[in-house]
Amino acid sequence: MTTAALADRMAGLLAERPRTFYELLRELDDVEYRAILQAWGALRERRALARDDHGRYLVRIT
Amino acid sequence: MTTRPSFRDVLARLDRDGGLLRLAKEVDARHLSPLVVQAEQPVLFERVRGFDVKVAGGLFWNRKRFAAALGWPESELGTRFAAGALAMVEPVMVDDAPAQEVVKTGRDVDLTELPIPLLAEKDGGPYISAGVVLARGDRGLNAGCYRLMFRSRDETGIDLVTVSDLRRIYEARLARAEPLPISVSIGVHPIEVLSAAYKAPPGVSEMAIAGGLHGSPVPLAPCRTVDVPAIADAEIVLEGELLPIGWTEDEGPFGEFAGMYGDLKHNPVFKVTAITHRRDAVLQLLQMPWENAWLGAAATEAQVWNVLKVAGVDVVDVAVTEGSACRWSVIASIRKRAGGGKNALMAILALPDTKHALVVDEDVDIHDETQVEWARTFRVQADRDVIIIEGAQGKHVDPSVRPWELAKGQLPMTAKMGIDATIPEGIPPAFYDRIRHVWLDDVKLDHYR
Numbered sequence: 001m002t003t004a005a006l007a008d009r010m011a012g013l014l015a016e017r018p019r020t021f022y023e024l025l026r027e028l029d030d031v032e033y034r035a036i037l038q039a040w041g042a043l044r045e046r047r048a049l050a051r052d053d054h055g056r057y058l059v060r061i062t
Numbered sequence: 063m064t065t066r067p068s069f070r071d072v073l074a075r076l077d078r079d080g081g082l083l084r085l086a087k088e089v090d091a092r093h094l095s096p097l098v099v100q101a102e103q104p105v106l107f108e109r110v111r112g113f114d115v116k117v118a119g120g121l122f123w124n125r126k127r128f129a130a131a132l133g134w135p136e137s138e139l140g141t142r143f144a145a146g147a148l149a150m151v152e153p154v155m156v157d158d159a160p161a162q163e164v165v166k167t168g169r170d171v172d173l174t175e176l177p178i179p180l181l182a183e184k185d186g187g188p189y190i191s192a193g194v195v196l197a198r199g200d201r202g203l204n205a206g207c208y209r210l211m212f213r214s215r216d217e218t219g220i221d222l223v224t225v226s227d228l229r230r231i232y233e234a235r236l237a238r239a240e241p242l243p244i245s246v247s248i249g250v251h252p253i254e255v256l257s258a259a260y261k262a263p264p265g266v267s268e269m270a271i272a273g274g275l276h277g278s279p280v281p282l283a284p285c286r287t288v289d290v291p292a293i294a295d296a297e298i299v300l301e302g303e304l305l306p307i308g309w310t311e312d313e314g315p316f317g318e319f320a321g322m323y324g325d326l327k328h329n330p331v332f333k334v335t336a337i338t339h340r341r342d343a344v345l346q347l348l349q350m351p352w353e354n355a356w357l358g359a360a361a362t363e364a365q366v367w368n369v370l371k372v373a374g375v376d377v378v379d380v381a382v383t384e385g386s387a388c389r390w391s392v393i394a395s396i397r398k399r400a401g402g403g404k405n406a407l408m409a410i411l412a413l414p415d416t417k418h419a420l421v422v423d424e425d426v427d428i429h430d431e432t433q434v435e436w437a438r439t440f441r442v443q444a445d446r447d448v449i450i451i452e453g454a455q456g457k458h459v460d461p462s463v464r465p466w467e468l469a470k471g472q473l474p475m476t477a478k479m480g481i482d483a484t485i486p487e488g489i490p491p492a493f494y495d496r497i498r499h500v501w502l503d504d505v506k507l508d509h510y511r
Contacts (some may be wrong), residue, residue: 022183022184034091034177050369054184
């Protein structure tokens, strides 16, 4: 899976409901940790992430 | 290069002494935090899947490990720190920088080459937790320990919410809309981490204190991309700038030193312009809460020794307690004169961080919980020997001060408590004669095995 595709998968999980980074990681047990760091960085660079009141991540609605 | 040992020298010493668990089996970076927590020794992870960097963690997990990492006796954390801090040795600039054996700049900068671990369940992301940040300010070179939250291949968050020298230096740059160059040295001698974590008085260099504790100067080397030095033999150095954007980007939550989570915050961003490292580099991981808490222990104990001496108390021993994050609860043993127990309590409780203090006589080993409990039980009458001081300076991180009820900018207050567990005046010491078992010096179990 490419970095962009993994970032899309992460965005999809966060669109379902807000999650902590740990909850997101638990959904990605099949992915190498470094690939997760790379995709997380890519998602950050899209400026698409937001937080709820508990600090959980969600996808910013534009 | 100066003669003081490097981080990998410390690891080698611990290994020789049987004080390091070397794990050769490949580990998933997800599992670094839980493995460090479960290990009974500091751990060196020699192979982390997908990364070419080793990881070391748990070196400061408790008093015993922290003292071993420093190479100091457990009982001398406070006294050694106090003495070393008075004998400062300024750092020296060197040309030979092992930390620059490998240099990556520009588009080659990639923080995802480091196995930056997720530490706690509610953390806002993976964190670099053991970095010594160096920055130049108007009062000279400043060093501090700041957590860095991974954001992308060349960015991290940095927590600058709390008042600190780095925050003050950053604010001055921000007022001129200028970035602040910093270096982050990871994998340095524990004395350098300890010194950086210490809130030195204005104008006093934390790296000079580190030199005093070492008895030789800390070697620094110029960074490749920013005008600030880094520790020359660090395992890994991140060079870069704090962007002049102020407190705008999400950072946290983070499982902090007191064992509870800090809130989601808004903080500046650290833009990384270079990553340099030693060949075969080791990323140090500081596991919250106690690894961070123990970093403050030596300085707190040194402060307690100092205030007790100023108060004219004959001090025997001082210890912080781990459960109080190594700063809020203090136990001291003293050679008491009449009223000396209460005097000692007042002196200790005058320190800003101390919330609870317990004073015992010199016959009590303050590192033995049973002995301390015995003294507290049998030498204390609560109506006579417990001091409570209302309305003293508190800390937001303590939920019992109900910080959420405070108006914005209002500082919390706390009640302080002191327990005088010395033998009360008027009770003959003979009442406290301890049981001593017969022939204890003459008979040895080994003779009968």
